[in-house]
Amino acid sequence: MDKKRRVIETKKSAALDKSKARGKYFDLQKIFDKLNREYFEGQIKATIVWSKRKQVRKIYRKTMEVGNYSVEQRMITINSALDRSFVPLYYVACVVHHEMLHHKYSTPFVPLGSDGRRLFHTSEFKKDEKLFRHYDRSVRWERKNLPRLKYY
Secondary structure, three states, rough: OOHHHHHHHHHHHHHHHOOEEEEEOEEEEHHHHHHHHHHHHHOOEEEEEEOOOOOOOEOOOOOOOOOOEEEOOOOOEEOOOHOOOOOOOHHHHHHHHHHHHHHOOOOOOOOOOOOOOOOOOOOOHHHOOOOOOOOOHHHHHHHHHHHOOOOO
């Protein structure tokens, strides 16, 4: 009986995660699936969701994390501030592609001097990141629009 309950709970959890990928303007699961086929031969096995929207008044933030990959949960979280009408699809796709690369490269532990910090963006990672069709365009768009993105 416990095994059957776990299967049902797993199916509910998967359905819930897929619903968290649908935003007002972008469906992250569709973006993820397309990128997975085009750039990763379908090898990326991770969940993708929008971050929780904060129900507070709009404020300007000094810093902003547009995406995050959790190795432990195998989950990509995209900042819900990107789910807005003025944000182009190619930019959201670039952020998703970047986070998928974190899954591919699994954030190796690379000692740097005595502090033993992890190196997230290796030269190989950066090389693969630039393979994204709209990489340069996305970088230019981000530089121009980052102040606007930070106000949410």
